Amino acid sequence: xxxxxxxxxxxxxxxxxxxxxxxxxxxxxxxxxxxxxxxxxxxxxxxxxxxxxxxxxxxxxxxxxxxxxxxxxxxxxxxxxxxxxxxxxxxxxxxxxxxxxxxxxxxxxxxxxxxxxxxxxxxxxxxxxxxxxxxxxxxxxxxxxxxxxxxxxxxxxxxxxxxxxxxxxxxxxxxxxxxxxxxxxxxxxxxxxxxxxxxxxxxxxxxxxxxxxxxxxxxxxxxxxxxxxxxxxxxxxxxxxxxxxxxxxxxxxxxxxxxxxxxxxxxxxxxxxxxxxxxxxxxxxxxxxxxxxxxxxxxxxxxxxxxxxxxxxxxxxxxxxxxxxxxxxxxxxxxxxxxxxxxxxxxxxxxxxxxxxxxxxxxxxxxxxxxxxxxxxxxxxxxxxxxxxxxxxxxxxxxxxxxxxxxxxxxxxxxxxxxxxxxxxxxxxxxxxxxxxxxxxxxxxxxxxxxxxxxxxxxxxxxxxxxxxxxxxxxxxxx
Ligand code: NAD
Numbered sequence: 001x002x003x004x005x006x007x008x009x010x011x012x013x014x015x016x017x018x019x020x021x022x023x024x025x026x027x028x029x030x031x032x033x034x035x036x037x038x039x040x041x042x043x044x045x046x047x048x049x050x051x052x053x054x055x056x057x058x059x060x061x062x063x064x065x066x067x068x069x070x071x072x073x074x075x076x077x078x079x080x081x082x083x084x085x086x087x088x089x090x091x092x093x094x095x096x097x098x099x100x101x102x103x104x105x106x107x108x109x110x111x112x113x114x115x116x117x118x119x120x121x122x123x124x125x126x127x128x129x130x131x132x133x134x135x136x137x138x139x140x141x142x143x144x145x146x147x148x149x150x151x152x153x154x155x156x157x158x159x160x161x162x163x164x165x166x167x168x169x170x171x172x173x174x175x176x177x178x179x180x181x182x183x184x185x186x187x188x189x190x191x192x193x194x195x196x197x198x199x200x201x202x203x204x205x206x207x208x209x210x211x212x213x214x215x216x217x218x219x220x221x222x223x224x225x226x227x228x229x230x231x232x233x234x235x236x237x238x239x240x241x242x243x244x245x246x247x248x249x250x251x252x253x254x255x256x257x258x259x260x261x262x263x264x265x266x267x268x269x270x271x272x273x274x275x276x277x278x279x280x281x282x283x284x285x286x287x288x289x290x291x292x293x294x295x296x297x298x299x300x301x302x303x304x305x306x307x308x309x310x311x312x313x314x315x316x317x318x319x320x321x322x323x324x325x326x327x328x329x330x331x332x333x334x335x336x337x338x339x340x341x342x343x344x345x346x347x348x349x350x351x352x353x354x355x356x357x358x359x360x361x362x363x364x365x366x367x368x369x370x371x372x373x374x375x376x377x378x379x380x381x382x383x384x385x386x387x388x389x390x391x392x393x394x395x396x397x398x399x400x401x402x403x404x405x406x407x408x409x410x411x412x413x414x415x416x417x418x419x420x421x422x423x424x425x426x427x428x429x430x431x432x433x434x435x436x437x438x439x440x441x442x443x444x445x446x447x448x449x450x451x452x453x454x455x456x457x458x459x460x461x462x463x464x465x466x467x468x469x470x471x472x473x474x475x476x477x478x479x
Contacts, residue, residue, distance in 0.1 A: 003034045003178070005041060005202050006185045008048035009195025013037040016203060021179050024091040024322040025312040026357035031089050034178045036203045042170070042211035045199035049141040049168035050217045052196030057138040057166040064115035064164055067191045071160075072108030074187045075101060075152075082152065086180045087313040090151050091321040091360075092276045094314055104156035104184070107443045107460075111160035118165065119465065130477045136469035138166035139243060140219035143212040145172050145205070145233075147225040148324055149279045149382075151180035157447070158222045159188070161464035163198070170218065171200045172209050174225075176324055178202050205229065216240060222459075222467065223247070224281075227380075227452055234455055245456035245467045247281070247448060249380040250408035252438040253401035254284035255423070257394055258292035260413040264435065265293070266300045268413055269386075272437030274308060274364040277321050278384035279328075281453075282409040282431070282439040286377055287388045288397045294390045298347070298368060301388065305348035305366045312357055323360040323383055332383035336365050339376040344387065345369045372400050380406070394419050402428060407450030409438040430454060 005013040016036030023029035075082065083098030092100070121134040142162040146154045155173060162169050173181030185200040201208045209229075212218055213236050220243035223233050230246040237244035254272055256265045272284035289297050311318035323329040336350045350365035364384035370377055377387050391397045401410055410429035414420055420434045430449035431441065441447055446458040457466040 003032055003182050005035070005037050005045070006189060006198070006200040007041060007045045008199065009189070011189070013041040013201075015041060019175055019178060019202060021089055021177075022325075023088050023359075024324055025088070025314065025359045027359060028357070029088070031085075032179050032182075034182070034202045037201055038203060038207050039211040042201055042203070042208045043215060045170050045201055046141060046212070046215045046217050048196035049170050049199055052194055053138070053140050053168040056168055056194060056197045057140075059166060061115045061118065063192075064166070065112045067193055068108050068112035068115060068160055068164060070191045071187055072105045072112060075108060075184070076105035079105065082180065082183055084314065085183060086151050087321070089177050089179045090148065091313045091324055093318050093321050094316065096276055097313070100150060100153045103443050104152040107153070107156040108160045110444050111164040111464075114161070114462065114465075115164045118469075125475060130475055133474040133476070135472050135474065136165065136465060137472055139468060139470055140167060141170065141217055142167045142468065143170050143172070143218040143221045145209050145212065145221065145223045145225065146174055148174035148176040149276070149281070151177035152184055154224050155181060155184060157443070157460050159198070161468045162222070163193070165465060165468040167468055168197045169199065170212055171198070172203070172205070172212060173200070175202070175204060213237065219243060220467070221245070230455070243456075243467065245459065247454050247459065248452065249382070249406055250281045250283070250449065250453055251286060251378065251380055251404045251406045252282055252284050252409045252411070252429070253286045253288055253404070254411040254438055255394075255397040255401055255413070256287065256289040256293060256297055257397070257412070257414040257416065257419060258290045259415045260293060261415065262293065262296055262300065265297060265413040266304055268411070268435070268437050269301055270304050270308070272411065272439050273386040274305070274320055274384045276439070277323055278364065278386070279324060279382055280439045282441070284411060284438040285381065285386055286372070286401070287386060288391055288400050289388065290394065290397060291390055291392055298388055302348040302366055305364050308364055310353045310361050310363055311355060312359065320364060320384065323362055326360060328383060329360040329362060332362055332381060332385055335376055335379075335381045335383070335385050339367045339370075339374070339385070339387070342374045342376060343369070344374060344376060347388075349384070372403050378404065398423065398426060405452045408453035409433065409449070411436065411438040
């Protein structure tokens with residue numbers, strides 16, 4: 001049966017054509033079919049969200065806790081089934097899929113707790129006898145627009161705080177991964193939320209996304225996706241003075257110093273660079289190595305890259321699942337050709353892999369002999385394509401790591417406390433990892449970047465309150 005959007009408490013909306021959700025590990029496998037909606041349904045959902053916003057904004061913390069705790073508990077109790085669905089539609093391995101679902105469950109649990117401790121302040125006024133209350137209030141209607149690479153975790157880390165702080169939601173998932181979004185919506189539909197507080201729209205970004213951005217009843221937009229879409233959203237939100245939060249691309253450096261443990265450094269590089277098929281905004285895509293350890297590191301990293309087992313996402317032996325679709329695969333291959341044209345040496349991988357099922361399988365690619373000004377070192381590929389460069393010392397590594405328009409995550413592998421501390425202080429990225437992969441973050445602390453990677457207040461942890469609330473200052477003299 002064809003699945004639909006969720007508008008004003010009802011699964012409905014059939015105006016557009018059919019969206020077929022194709023498994024990237026086996027393109028003969030049509031996972032589910034969905035009825036696309038358009039602008040008209042987007043406007044209906046926004047009206048429903050607006051109509052419900054005042055009452056929901058005044059709901060008590062227990063009600064919000066119960067809703068969010070219900071959603072989190074159900075996600076966690078069904079993590080295997082939902083993880084399998086996620087891996088089937090997105091292509092990350094089953095372990096990664098179940099891991100992502102688990103994280104989504106805990107995100108809802110975390111914000112269930114946050115609903116009980118929404119911060120405020122009472123201060124004495126500087127005027128005699130008066131007091132000042134500083135309170136956090138809901139923003140109103142939040143438009144949530146998400147990418148395909150984390151089909152449940154990214155929606156969770158936006159929807160959970162939006163509801164926690166008393167906002168209504170209009171959520172538009174990426175068209176490549178509607179099944180996880182629908183499954184999450186189905187759980188939310190049974191959580192006890194009043195009709196209209198949560199809406200989900202299946203449709204194209206250029207139509208449904210655009211309608212959400214342009215509608216004056218949407219008070220704030222939280223977007224994760226490409227820098228190009230993000231820039232256009234920022235401009236449109238500025239023009240109508242809507243609040244906006246953007247999480248975009250990365251070109252994350254991983255520095256390996258001479259004093260690093262070689263095995264540990266290679267493990268971190270392989271994990272951070274290629275797991276989840278390199279399709280993580282926080283993936284290490286530039287590995288920068290000092291010359292004393294370079295030769296041994298490069299040899300082992302290349303061996304490990306060649307040995308990575310690429311396969312069907314649901315095959316337990318698979319380490320690297322398929323690329324999401326033919327368009328992304330063509331982008332990865334074009335960057336591999338570009339790297340060769342620019343004069344870099346392809347020292348491992350880069351070939352298509354033929355398996356029993358037709359899918360978008362690519363052996364992760366490793367380039368050496370790169371110059372950081374090359375396009376493969378500066379532009380986000382968003383696939384399993386990584387560059388390796390040799391530098392003389394820590395200072396040169398830091399300078400090269402910083403030579404990028406992005407600033408999401410940055411890593412270093414070292415046994416030197418001095419360099420670790422210096423790097424944490426001087427890397428301009430929003431997240432710094434010492435002796436850990438650049439990708440892989442906790443659910444209870446802030447997430448986000450600097451420069452072209454992020455714009456607006458941080459996501460997640462207790463810092464999410466800044467985006468999902470507005471601040472009121474109330475003065476009072478005694479009666
Ligand atoms: P995308 O920008 O193509 O799409 C993201 C979302 O925006 C989708 O839901 C899409 O339908 C919608 N959209 C597209 N055009 C729109 C428009 N004109 N108006 C409104 N909405 C529109 O990005 P993608 O290809 O889905 O995702 C990959 C990108 O996401 C990469 O650049 C990656 O780095 C980034 N990403 C960033 C983070 C982060 O937290 N920094 C996390 C994951 C992914």
